[in-house]
Amino acid sequence: MTIKSMRDALNEALHHEFERDPRVFLIGEDVGGFEKDGQPVEIGGVFGVSKGLYRKYGRKRVIDAPISEAAIIGAASGAALCGMRPIAEIMFADLTAVCFDQIVNQIAKFRYMFGGQCACPVVIRMTTGGGRNAGAQHSQTFYPIFTSFPGLKVVVPSNAYDAKGLLITAIRDEDPVIFFEPKVLYTEKCEVPDEAYAIPFGEAAMPREGEDVTLVAFGQSVNWAVQAADELRATRGIRCDVIDPRTPSPLDEETILESVAATGRLVVIDESPPRCGLTADVAALVADKGFRDLKAPIKTVTAPHTPVPQARELERAYLPNPRRIIAAVEEVLA
Numbered sequence: 001m002t003i004k005s006m007r008d009a010l011n012e013a014l015h016h017e018f019e020r021d022p023r024v025f026l027i028g029e030d031v032g033g034f035e036k037d038g039q040p041v042e043i044g045g046v047f048g049v050s051k052g053l054y055r056k057y058g059r060k061r062v063i064d065a066p067i068s069e070a071a072i073i074g075a076a077s078g079a080a081l082c083g084m085r086p087i088a089e090i091m092f093a094d095l096t097a098v099c100f101d102q103i104v105n106q107i108a109k110f111r112y113m114f115g116g117q118c119a120c121p122v123v124i125r126m127t128t129g130g131g132r133n134a135g136a137q138h139s140q141t142f143y144p145i146f147t148s149f150p151g152l153k154v155v156v157p158s159n160a161y162d163a164k165g166l167l168i169t170a171i172r173d174e175d176p177v178i179f180f181e182p183k184v185l186y187t188e189k190c191e192v193p194d195e196a197y198a199i200p201f202g203e204a205a206m207p208r209e210g211e212d213v214t215l216v217a218f219g220q221s222v223n224w225a226v227q228a229a230d231e232l233r234a235t236r237g238i239r240c241d242v243i244d245p246r247t248p249s250p251l252d253e254e255t256i257l258e259s260v261a262a263t264g265r266l267v268v269i270d271e272s273p274p275r276c277g278l279t280a281d282v283a284a285l286v287a288d289k290g291f292r293d294l295k296a297p298i299k300t301v302t303a304p305h306t307p308v309p310q311a312r313e314l315e316r317a318y319l320p321n322p323r324r325i326i327a328a329v330e331e332v333l334a
Helices: 006-020 053-057 069-081 093-113 143-147 160-172 221-236 253-263 278-289 312-318 322-333
Strands: 002-005 024-028 033-036 039-042 062-064 085-092 123-128 153-155 177-182 189-192 205-208 213-217 240-244 266-269 299-301
Touching (some): 006 024, 006 053, 033 062, 069 085, 143 278, 221 240, 221 266, 253 278, 278 299
Parallel strands (some): 024 085, 085 123
Antiparallel strands (some): 033 039
């Protein structure tokens, strides 16, 4: 397998699906390009994920939209209802507040409201999370919000391999999928196959295994959990299960509950604020269905309940980190 960044892996997934299915198209801000002297000049998206598509497939399948998230989502949802397979790109997850009604009151409910007689197979891609000093209005997660709405599937990959396989699954899915791309992970690399492959939704990954403590983490928090698990094992002999659910919706409850049944201890990590988030959701799941297996209270490691700061030092203090995860593990083992 070839070593690839998450950006390149996502780009490969788009190229695979564009070639496989002529109904697939991309719409968003600056995802395509323009013509100069009769020749295509490519932009390829602000983060470079869609490079090569405009030059190969042209403006009919790679559509540069006006600066209007409502227009992007409206066009994509209408096309999906008419048999196309649109991929809508929203530059930052924070900007879905502009088109929130279309996503949660329309797209998420089409199949249900029409008794299963129609599908809305649209993928809405967006960057998410902190770590790039982008400020309070461009660094939020938003995946806990969309996870709470029935009718939407929600994906948060933590590495390049998962990103490619999950995006291919999302594009082929008959339901609307909200696909979150942690912007800080675009340059992170790992082994990724050149060929197309699909990773099923609702199946968690376990990058580390152990019998002492269960760590459940989402998105870029998975990397912090792995670093903490490696340090705990090397310095203290503490072995941790690290669970990456990959898809908050559908959630792989079985893997989480089986791990907690074996370890008896749970720490849940996410960069989102603590109130009404995925850490609270997983903690409630285990408290409800796995309470008798617990040997210690559940601990969560999150950002504080405050907007994301822009200053580098403040954002570094705001986000969870391996040190805080290690402290939580030590507390549940005390």
